[in-house]
Amino acid sequence: xxxxxxxxxxxxxxxxxxxxxxxxxxxxxxxxxxxxxxxxxxxxxxxxxxxxxxxxxxxxxxxxxxxxxxxxxxxxxxxxxxxxxxxxxxxxxxxxxxxxxxxxxxxxxxxxxxxxxxxxxxxxxxxxxxxxxxxxxxxxxxxxxxxxxxxxxxxxxxxxxxxxxxxxxxxxxxxxxxxxxxxxxxxxxxxxxxxxx
Numbered sequence: 001x002x003x004x005x006x007x008x009x010x011x012x013x014x015x016x017x018x019x020x021x022x023x024x025x026x027x028x029x030x031x032x033x034x035x036x037x038x039x040x041x042x043x044x045x046x047x048x049x050x051x052x053x054x055x056x057x058x059x060x061x062x063x064x065x066x067x068x069x070x071x072x073x074x075x076x077x078x079x080x081x082x083x084x085x086x087x088x089x090x091x092x093x094x095x096x097x098x099x100x101x102x103x104x105x106x107x108x109x110x111x112x113x114x115x116x117x118x119x120x121x122x123x124x125x126x127x128x129x130x131x132x133x134x135x136x137x138x139x140x141x142x143x144x145x146x147x148x149x150x151x152x153x154x155x156x157x158x159x160x161x162x163x164x165x166x167x168x169x170x171x172x173x174x175x176x177x178x179x180x181x182x183x184x185x186x187x188x189x190x191x192x193x194x195x196x197x
Contacts, residue, residue, distance in 0.1 A: 005031070057128070059104040059121050061086050069093075069102060076100045078135040082125065082154065084108055084142065088178040092140065095187045100138070103128065108146040109153055117153065125154075129161055138193060139167040143174040155196040166193040 005027060013023035030038055054060070055067035062068070069075060069089075079100030083089050089102050105120045117123075129137070139154055141147035155165055169192030172181055181189075 058102045059086075059106060059124075060089055060102060074099070078133060079138065080125075080128070080134055080136075081138040081140040083140045083178070084147070084150075088140065088142075091178050091181065091186065092190070095183050095190065097187050097190050100136075105150070108141065108144070109150040110146045120150075122154070122157070126157065129158070129163070134163055136164040136166060137161075138190075139165070139196060140178075141167075142178050143172045143176055145175075151196070159197050165196045167196050169193050 008027045008030070009020065009023045012018055012026050013020050015023075018026070030041075051063050052061050053063075053065075055062045055070055056065050057070040058067060060067045060069065064071075076099050080103050081089075081092065081098060081100055082103045082105060083092070084105055084107060086104055089104060092098050092102075103121065103125045105122065105125075107115055107120050109115055109117060109120065128134075137154075137158060139151045141151050151167055158165055168189035172178075172185065172189050178186070
């Protein structure tokens with residue numbers, strides 16, 4: 001086996017949802033493409049990595065300091081949906097029903113794995129709620145144990161704030177990441193969200 005090809009397979013298999021077999025197929029596909037096409041792919045990846053940063057408000061990906069959602073005057077600024085990662089926000093946006101703002105935590109509480117509140121964007125959420133006119137916070141996390149723990153932590157942290165706290169309605173399958181939920185289930189979860197406290 002070629003050492004450099006194996007190195008490419010290892011690198012590709014680190015991508016989410018890419019196992020060793022898929023990584024091999026991708027590596028062989030890359031080898032069969034013209035060098036100009038491969039160079040364009042590599043340049044594009046590097047270019048995007050250099051241009052895209054985190055929004056200073058919600059921590060979504062953006063080419064500007066403030067993302068398009070946070071800077072839009074068409075969004076309902078009184079509602080913030082708290083999600084784990086940008087992928088979750090993209091999935092909710094694709095459903096086309098939610099018109100509020102977002103706050104991306106950057107992960108879930110998981111003390112056993114060393115992920116504490118200080119490592120997430122929880123303090124920035126609290127700070128954001130004190131200066132903005134927010135009337136409702138939607139806890140838009142998945143159904144895993146860590147998501148439930150994080151949701152309960154946020155609920156206890158925010159219960160003293162004068163706002164409505166809701167979460168997605170049950171119906172999201174337990175243990176399933178938001179990015180794997182179909183649009184109908186997600187739309188129903190948004191429409192039928194319930195109070196936490």
